[in-house]
Amino acid sequence: MMTHGLEMQSVSKFYDAGSERVTALDRVSIRVEPGEFVAVVGPSGSGKTTFLSIAGALLKPTEGAVFLNGKNISALPDKQLSDIRLREVGFIMQASNLVPYLNVLEQLLVVKRMSGKVTPADKAFAAELLAELGLAERMKRYPEELSGGEKQRVAIARALMNDPGVILADEPTASLDTKRAHEVVSLIARAVKTRRKAAVMVTHDERLLSYCDKVYRMEDGRLSLADPAPVA
Amino acid sequence: MFLALKEIRHSKTRFVMIGIILVLISWLVFILSGLGNGLAALAASTFKNMDADYVVFEKGSKASMGKSLLSGELTARLTEIPGVEAASPMGIIFGSAVRESGDPEEFKLDIALVGIEPGSFLEPDVAEGAGLDAGSPTHVLANESLKDEGFRIGDTFVLDGTTEELTIAGFVRDQTYNHIASVFIPIETWRKLAFAAPGSDKGLKDPVNAIMLQGKDIDPNAINERLPGTETVTRGQAVQGISGYKEETGTIFMMLGFLFVISAFIVGVFFYVLTMQKSNQFGIMKAIGAKNGFLGKAVISQVFVLSLASILVGILLTYGTAAVLPKGMPFRLETSWVIAYSLILLAISLASALISVRTVVKIDPLKALGRVE
Numbered sequence: 106m107m108t109h110g111l112e113m114q115s116v117s118k119f120y121d122a123g124s125e126r127v128t129a130l131d132r133v134s135i136r137v138e139p140g141e142f143v144a145v146v147g148p149s150g151s152g153k154t155t156f157l158s159i160a161g162a163l164l165k166p167t168e169g170a171v172f173l174n175g176k177n178i179s180a181l182p183d184k185q186l187s188d189i190r191l192r193e194v195g196f197i198m199q200a201s202n203l204v205p206y207l208n209v210l211e212q213l214l215v216v217k218r219m220s221g222k223v224t225p226a227d228k229a230f231a232a233e234l235l236a237e238l239g240l241a242e243r244m245k246r247y248p249e250e251l252s253g254g255e256k257q258r259v260a261i262a263r264a265l266m267n268d269p270g271v272i273l274a275d276e277p278t279a280s281l282d283t284k285r286a287h288e289v290v291s292l293i294a295r296a297v298k299t300r301r302k303a304a305v306m307v308t309h310d311e312r313l314l315s316y317c318d319k320v321y322r323m324e325d326g327r328l329s330l331a332d333p334a335p336v337a
Numbered sequence: 338m339f340l341a342l343k344e345i346r347h348s349k350t351r352f353v354m355i356g357i358i359l360v361l362i363s364w365l366v367f368i369l370s371g372l373g374n375g376l377a378a379l380a381a382s383t384f385k386n387m388d389a390d391y392v393v394f395e396k397g398s399k400a401s402m403g404k405s406l407l408s409g410e411l412t413a414r415l416t417e418i419p420g421v422e423a424a425s426p427m428g429i430i431f432g433s434a435v436r437e438s439g440d441p442e443e444f445k446l447d448i449a450l451v452g453i454e455p456g457s458f459l460e461p462d463v464a465e466g467a468g469l470d471a472g473s474p475t476h477v478l479a480n481e482s483l484k485d486e487g488f489r490i491g492d493t494f495v496l497d498g499t500t501e502e503l504t505i506a507g508f509v510r511d512q513t514y515n516h517i518a519s520v521f522i523p524i525e526t527w528r529k530l531a532f533a534a535p536g537s538d539k540g541l542k543d544p545v546n547a548i549m550l551q552g553k554d555i556d557p558n559a560i561n562e563r564l565p566g567t568e569t570v571t572r573g574q575a576v577q578g579i580s581g582y583k584e585e586t587g588t589i590f591m592m593l594g595f596l597f598v599i600s601a602f603i604v605g606v607f608f609y610v611l612t613m614q615k616s617n618q619f620g621i622m623k624a625i626g627a628k629n630g631f632l633g634k635a636v637i638s639q640v641f642v643l644s645l646a647s648i649l650v651g652i653l654l655t656y657g658t659a660a661v662l663p664k665g666m667p668f669r670l671e672t673s674w675v676i677a678y679s680l681i682l683l684a685i686s687l688a689s690a691l692i693s694v695r696t697v698v699k700i701d702p703l704k705a706l707g708r709v710e
């Protein structure tokens with residue numbers, strides 16, 4: 106069966122810490138459809154990062170299967186995983202995770218460069234993305250000249266640059282004030298809807314859950330659907 | 338290349354500082370090699386520029402002109418040995434040239450008096466004036482450096498302690514022996530000057546210091562057997578036998594060797610630290626899909642651009658330095674050596690950059706998902 110978006114089937118991850126075996130993820134199953142924006146909340150140490158790393162092809166699961174756009178990535182070698190990350194996954198990481206010596210436009214184009222040449226069409230697409238995110242005037246600026254909110258908007262544009270099927274956001278509002286946090290998350294939500302991406306946001310910030318279609322709660326490596334989003 | 342250049346442009350100060358260190362290292366390498374070349378030329382250019390393949394010395398002289406004394410009669414017998422195409426005797430003594438007239442203190446000049454047969458293959462090309470002539474036994478050929486001391490063609494001088502008046506017939510280029518100017522003189526006249534003291538010729542007929550041979554297929558052992566009491570070495574070995582030559586060039590090459598080893602470490606550590614500082618960035622780029630090859634190329638091309646530019650600046654500085662060095666300083670740059678040392682330096686930089694590439698490969702993209710809360 107061909108599924109689009111992200112699907113995890115009974116994924117577990119174990120770490121060996123000394124003589125103990127730590128269960129970071131315990132039989133996690135989730136399915137995120139294109140156009141769906143899902144949040145994963147939970148206390149630190151609950152396994153959110155491990156979950157996101159496995160969904161983003163950064164980490165291999167110990168058990169279970171991970172499908173990205175219908176492709177099972179759980180057993181691919183490292184070399185192909187970097188290719189999957191490049192083509193199928195858009196990462197939005199915490200603020201300041203931009204390359205310091207590239208300007209805003211180049212932040213996007215470097216993604217294209219990783220897979221080969223930059224075409225004029227790529228440039229046009231990058232400019233379009235940046236304009237959509239309100240960064241048209243900031244294209245030649247360097248990260249050090251941008252505010253935290255602007256940096257995060259650049260990160261959103263970068264995640265969309267390769268037109269991936271899946272968007273993964275890792276605490277995208279960690280260093281932002283409430284106003285900017287709302288702005289950034291609403292932009293992600295809008296991009297997910299208009300561009301039909303399957304999106305997962307890991308956060309501990311419960312103010313922002315109203316933008317999401319579903320909220321999952323992670324506790325001790327187990328993922329469960331939370332009650333209707335709590336109002337901030 | 339794209340990332341490499343972007344980063345250099347963005348953090349100019351940092352890269353200029355590393356560049357300066359590379360420039361200084363390459364500058365030092367080139368200066369040392371120029372000095373080494375210059376010294377080696379000063380010590381042995383008369384020997385090095387000679388059109389001879391082998392040198393016959395007295396047995397036990399350890400290829401040193403000063404320790405060797407042979408009879409000139411051997412020359413004829415040497416030409417009969419298979420492989421020997423030509424043979425010609427040679428002698429060297431040191432002395433002071435004293436210019437006639439004026440204050441003798443002022444006009445004393447150390448010279449190496451080289452006795453050769455006029456017209457033989459040992460006579461160097463004349464740069465100015467006339468060559469040696471068997472018919473004019475007191476006419477000599479002097480190294481050009483004597484011009485700087487005020488000597489002109491036709492000037493006369495005597496060797497300190499003798500009465501023979503010698504006339505400069507012409508000048509030759511790049512002829513020094515043991516760091517002092519060579520003066521070529523017909524061997525008959527040389528003998529008169531060298532063995533003026535009774536008994537100093539040890540009773541040999543037509544004494545000379547050594548006999549130079551031409552011939553690519555000479556078998557030194559065959560000569561040693563045919564002519565007992567002789568010792569035949571290649572010209573290169575004879576150069577090594579010049580007193581002080583080995584020690585001098587050895588010192589310079591030792592310094593150069595150490596410099597290369599040290600520069601490998603300095604450059605390697607710099608690039609390593611630079612890469613470690615950026616490990617977070619590399620982690621991010623890996624997380625968004627950059628392959629090791631992409632990042633490795635960025636590191637290597639950055640090192641290449643930086644090293645190449647620095648070495649070129651180093652070469653320019655070296656030629657600039659050579660232009661302002663005092664004339665008496667023995668400094669000689671040879672393009673082939675400059676190119677060779679540039680390539681060695683470039684290779685060292687790139688090799689040490691490979692260590693940095695290894696750390697890039699090891700960086701875990703998971704680093705990008707670190708928490709800052």
